[in-house]
Amino acid sequence: MARFVKLATLGDLPVGSAREYEFEGRIYALFNVDGVVSAIDGVCPHQGGPLADGEIEGTSVICPWHGWRFDVRTGSTPMGPRIKHPVYAVRVENDDILVEVP
Numbered sequence: 001m002a003r004f005v006k007l008a009t010l011g012d013l014p015v016g017s018a019r020e021y022e023f024e025g026r027i028y029a030l031f032n033v034d035g036v037v038s039a040i041d042g043v044c045p046h047q048g049g050p051l052a053d054g055e056i057e058g059t060s061v062i063c064p065w066h067g068w069r070f071d072v073r074t075g076s077t078p079m080g081p082r083i084k085h086p087v088y089a090v091r092v093e094n095d096d097i098l099v100e101v102p
């Protein structure tokens with residue numbers, strides 16, 4: 001059953017930054033774009049690149065390994081509609097960043 005768990009604090013994730021977190025064997029990439037925190041699966045579906053290490057352009061992250069691009073808020077990619085990267089709901093409560101994990 002999905003539930004919200006604390007993965008980070010706003011202090012860990014300043015505006016413009018990204019970080020990777022592991023929880024129960026799953027890798028999450030958290031982004032703070034213009035003060036909006038979002039969370040996606042941290043593993044690139046192409047060949048497993050670390051998306052939290054990618055360059056951020058607007059609301060997109062560019063995988064550091066081969067350049068696939070994902071919107072960090074929707075999981076969509078210009079690679080086409082057949083690839084939909086997992087996105088996880090985020091709640092910010094005071095300084096805590098809570099992510100809805102499966």
Ligand code: FES
Pocket residue numbers: 044045046047048049063064065066067068
């Ligand atoms: S592993 Fe991400 S683009 Fe290849």
